[in-house]
Amino acid sequence: MQRWLKLSKYLARQGVEVFVVTVDPEKATYPLRDEGLLEDVDPRITVVRTSTSELFRAYKKATGKKSVPFSGFSGEDARPMLKEHVARFVRGNILVPDARKGWNRFAFEAASELIKNHDVRHWITTSPPHSTQLIGKRLQEAFGIHWTADFRDPWTDIYYYRKFYPTALTRWYERRLERSVFSGCDALISVSPSWSKLYVSKGATPADKVMTITNGFDAEDFAELDPTRPEKFTITYAGTLAAQYPVAHFVAALNRLEFPLHLRVIGSWDARSKADLEQCGSHVTLEFVTYVPKKELNASLVRSHLMLFLLPGVASATGHVPGKLFDYLGGGNPILGLGPVAGDAAAIIKNAEAGKVFAYEDQQGMIDFLQAMYKEQAPRLDPEKVALYERQEQAQQVLKAIFK
Numbered sequence: 001m002q003r004w005l006k007l008s009k010y011l012a013r014q015g016v017e018v019f020v021v022t023v024d025p026e027k028a029t030y031p032l033r034d035e036g037l038l039e040d041v042d043p044r045i046t047v048v049r050t051s052t053s054e055l056f057r058a059y060k061k062a063t064g065k066k067s068v069p070f071s072g073f074s075g076e077d078a079r080p081m082l083k084e085h086v087a088r089f090v091r092g093n094i095l096v097p098d099a100r101k102g103w104n105r106f107a108f109e110a111a112s113e114l115i116k117n118h119d120v121r122h123w124i125t126t127s128p129p130h131s132t133q134l135i136g137k138r139l140q141e142a143f144g145i146h147w148t149a150d151f152r153d154p155w156t157d158i159y160y161y162r163k164f165y166p167t168a169l170t171r172w173y174e175r176r177l178e179r180s181v182f183s184g185c186d187a188l189i190s191v192s193p194s195w196s197k198l199y200v201s202k203g204a205t206p207a208d209k210v211m212t213i214t215n216g217f218d219a220e221d222f223a224e225l226d227p228t229r230p231e232k233f234t235i236t237y238a239g240t241l242a243a244q245y246p247v248a249h250f251v252a253a254l255n256r257l258e259f260p261l262h263l264r265v266i267g268s269w270d271a272r273s274k275a276d277l278e279q280c281g282s283h284v285t286l287e288f289v290t291y292v293p294k295k296e297l298n299a300s301l302v303r304s305h306l307m308l309f310l311l312p313g314v315a316s317a318t319g320h321v322p323g324k325l326f327d328y329l330g331g332g333n334p335i336l337g338l339g340p341v342a343g344d345a346a347a348i349i350k351n352a353e354a355g356k357v358f359a360y361e362d363q364q365g366m367i368d369f370l371q372a373m374y375k376e377q378a379p380r381l382d383p384e385k386v387a388l389y390e391r392q393e394q395a396q397q398v399l400k401a402i403f404k
Contacts, residue, residue: 092164194319311339
């Protein structure tokens with residue numbers, strides 16, 4: 001959501017007439033809402049909010065959960081109960097491609113009116129939820145508009161796809177849907193080089209219609225923040241933390257350090273990850289903070305010494321470049337990354353001279369890096385080195401992807 005909230009703002013500033021079709025927040029169910037982000041909607045943007053039909057309220061009732069699932073099931077235990085298994089199976093095999101597909105008919109009707117009344121010629125659909133891509137496909141077929149499909153995450157290759165227990169028939173059907181989008185769109189935007197190659201291999205042809213535009217950060221979000229750091233050396237992790245992020249080696253590395261530090265986790269986590277982190281020694285103080293508004297989160301990023309960046313311990317993680325990496329770059333503090341050392345995220349961190357990435361089991365590498373950062377008081381990043389990832393620059397890249 002923040003990707004296009006920011007990109008649309010800078011597209012509007014560059015003179016593009018922007019229309020946004022989205023769901024009425026009172027009609028949909030989300031894990032979290034941050035009303036403060038509405039301040040980023042440029043007044044020149046026309047926003048159309050529609051009704052929707054979804055089944056997440058039924059999910060909450062059936063499972064006894066107070067909210068809908070986070071991505072990657074970070075809010076759930078590593079060993080889900082039977083009713084959660086059943087809910088996942090229904091989600092993965094009945095609500096295909098996802099539980100948000102009930103919005104499509106409302107979105108299509110609203111988009112159709114905009115196309116007819118304002119002569120809109122270019123339409124962008126962004127996912128997940130991947131059912132949204134089917135709206136773009138239908139608009140292209142009905143009106144002949146130029147359709148750009150933006151993928152913030154893979155579809156059937158996302159690391160938690162198998163947690164929905166898709167049957168062989170479901171996998172066949174969903175891959176067919178996926179291929180129809182890859183082959184049918186006029187342009188495709190991916191968030192990482194590895195995933196761009198993946199989409200080409202799965203039918204996004206010709207290859208030159210695929211363009212990589214990573215996530216980024218809005219420099220305005222950090223411009224007025226007080227950069228004063230706390231007295232105790234502070235490491236901050238922001239985002240989701242699930243069983244696919246094996247933190248045990250990181251904890252072992254922290255326990256071999258001889259200086260006091262503070263480890264702050266902001267977001268959502270599962271019971272196993274929390275228990276692993278709680279094995280830290282007495283020289284490490286732990287702080288777990290549930291979701292906070294974006295403004296507060298940005299302040300916490302700036303007022304840290306070091307950022308902890310984790311990628312899931314799965315094969316597809318080489319192409320995983322989540323949005324929080326760029327918020328870290330915007331916050332201006334060095335990054336300790338754990339995950340594929342030859343992955344796309346590691347390349348970005350290296351090119352921006354923003355820190356270092358280690359394999360999860362490389363405890364000595366983590367220790368040496370942490371000791372160096374403590375000794376040097378974690379020097380802040382060079383703004384010129386991270387400027388490539390500012391949203392303002394990326395809005396220009398969006399226009400190139402559409403009009404090339």
